Amino acid sequence: MNAYILGAVFIVAAPLLGGLLSGLDRVFAARMQGRQGPPVVQPFYDLSKLFQKRANIVNRYQALLVFGHLVFAAFTAFMIFSGGDILLTLFCLTLSEVFLCMTASSANGPYSSMSSQRELMQIMCVEPMLLLMAIGYYLATGSFMISDFLKADTPAIVKMPGFFVGFLVILIVELRKSPFDISSSHHAHQEMVKGITTDISGNIMGMSELAEWYEVAIMFAFSGLFFIDRHPISILFVVLAALAVFFFENLVDNVFPRVKWEIMFRVCWGVSFVAGGANLFFLLMMQK
Amino acid sequence: MKMSKSPWLLHYDASSCNGCDIEVLASTTPVYDVERFGVINTGNPKHADILVVTGGVNYQNKPVLEQLYAQMPDPKVVVAAGICACDGGVFKDCYNILGGIDKVIPVDVYAPGCAVRPECLIDAVVKAIAILDEKRARMKAENKA
Numbered sequence: 001m002n003a004y005i006l007g008a009v010f011i012v013a014a015p016l017l018g019g020l021l022s023g024l025d026r027v028f029a030a031r032m033q034g035r036q037g038p039p040v041v042q043p044f045y046d047l048s049k050l051f052q053k054r055a056n057i058v059n060r061y062q063a064l065l066v067f068g069h070l071v072f073a074a075f076t077a078f079m080i081f082s083g084g085d086i087l088l089t090l091f092c093l094t095l096s097e098v099f100l101c102m103t104a105s106s107a108n109g110p111y112s113s114m115s116s117q118r119e120l121m122q123i124m125c126v127e128p129m130l131l132l133m134a135i136g137y138y139l140a141t142g143s144f145m146i147s148d149f150l151k152a153d154t155p156a157i158v159k160m161p162g163f164f165v166g167f168l169v170i171l172i173v174e175l176r177k178s179p180f181d182i183s184s185s186h187h188a189h190q191e192m193v194k195g196i197t198t199d200i201s202g203n204i205m206g207m208s209e210l211a212e213w214y215e216v217a218i219m220f221a222f223s224g225l226f227f228i229d230r231h232p233i234s235i236l237f238v239v240l241a242a243l244a245v246f247f248f249e250n251l252v253d254n255v256f257p258r259v260k261w262e263i264m265f266r267v268c269w270g271v272s273f274v275a276g277g278a279n280l281f282f283l284l285m286m287q288k
Numbered sequence: 289m290k291m292s293k294s295p296w297l298l299h300y301d302a303s304s305c306n307g308c309d310i311e312v313l314a315s316t317t318p319v320y321d322v323e324r325f326g327v328i329n330t331g332n333p334k335h336a337d338i339l340v341v342t343g344g345v346n347y348q349n350k351p352v353l354e355q356l357y358a359q360m361p362d363p364k365v366v367v368a369a370g371i372c373a374c375d376g377g378v379f380k381d382c383y384n385i386l387g388g389i390d391k392v393i394p395v396d397v398y399a400p401g402c403a404v405r406p407e408c409l410i411d412a413v414v415k416a417i418a419i420l421d422e423k424r425a426r427m428k429a430e431n432k433a
Contacts (some may be wrong), residue, residue, distance in 0.1 A: 038324060045293035048291075055336055056361050
């Protein structure tokens with residue numbers, strides 16, 4: 001029962017956390033570039049503005065599909081914090097992303113269609129590592145349930161350093177950071193206008209922004225799962241790890257130029273199979 | 289929360305000599321840093337609140353400008369940046385130039401200069417966001433009526 005209440009609380013808390021992280025992200029990037037940057041709460045101003053704007057509806061499915069994207073992102077957040085099955089969580093997250101792809105495909109605009117295809121490519125780059133990570137958790141803790149990860153004696157990172165390295169690389173794709181901001185990014189003047197959200201506008205864009213905040217919160221929750229165990233002190237490590245991950249992702253965003261999708265594919269699958277695969281091999285060896 | 293807290297710009301070069309365009313980009317650099325006010329230079333009319341146009345309009349880009357304006361969701365404002373966008377500037381008498389952009393779309397704020405100074409442009413954007421709030425209030429009143 002308590003788990004469900006925690007999950008429900010996180011449905012409200014996740015967008016707040018995600019929005020705050022996006023704000024910090026912008027300030028941090030600005031400071032790295034020698035600028036002052038916007039206030040930390042700027043993403044909340046943006047969201048409020050988007051909900052006040054009139055939407056240019058391009059077809060009758062768009063609003064429904066973006067709503068699906070938001071609902072499944074929120075449901076994923078609920079499942080993580082209610083201690084659900086990590087496999088189900090990952091499938092739910094993918095479903096949410098597929099909804100966004102369908103939104104872009106339905107718009108029939110060239111930039112949306114191209115971005116939708118690239119988003120599918122990005123999902124393909126990310127999924128193997130996420131699934132390997134779930135298998136890693138099973139081998140390390142003996143369960144797929146997130147609630148069981150919290151009962152472990154040692155944090156998962158001890159047995160899963162390779163998976164964590166792989167996760168850091170795919171996180172760049174998931175958070176839409178350079179060099180993997182292939183289908184959409186917050187940078188102006190990118191190759192495909194605004195990528196996957198090009199044809200989404202006004203309050204519908206507000207919904208998609210909210211879903212993105214959920215995704216940011218979910219990704220940092222995943223990074224936290226590597227560090228949590230049954231000792232309360234591990235919560236401190238989770239927070240420290242999230243800050244370190246945040247710094248690393250921003251550094252990558254600001255240091256590297258953008259790349260083509262072929263390189264993204266090679267890097268993501270390469271690191272997934274080398275780091276994740278080696279770690280998986282050792283976990284299997286340890287079991288025997 | 290007021291809309292003016294988050295003005296997203298769309299910058300279009302109608303037929304500018306690029307002098308004003310460089311100044312528009314200069315406003316986003318560390319010296320002026322318009323992102324302090326939440327300004328983002330989006331490349332997408334469907335996300336934009338403020339259309340910043342540089343250069344006078346010619347026959348070639350008249351339909352482009354009309355389409356960009358039509359694609360921006362309400363409420364929206366237009367800033368004419370530089371003297372050419374305001375009234376055609378030194379190109380006013382050219383056979384291919386229609387004149388200022390107000391010959392094609394309604395303009396809310398005029399920012400003169402050759403090229404427009406970043407300070408002047410930031411002032412124009414500040415004026416534009418006040419108009420944006422007014423338009424939003426009007427839209428709200430219309431929706432209620």
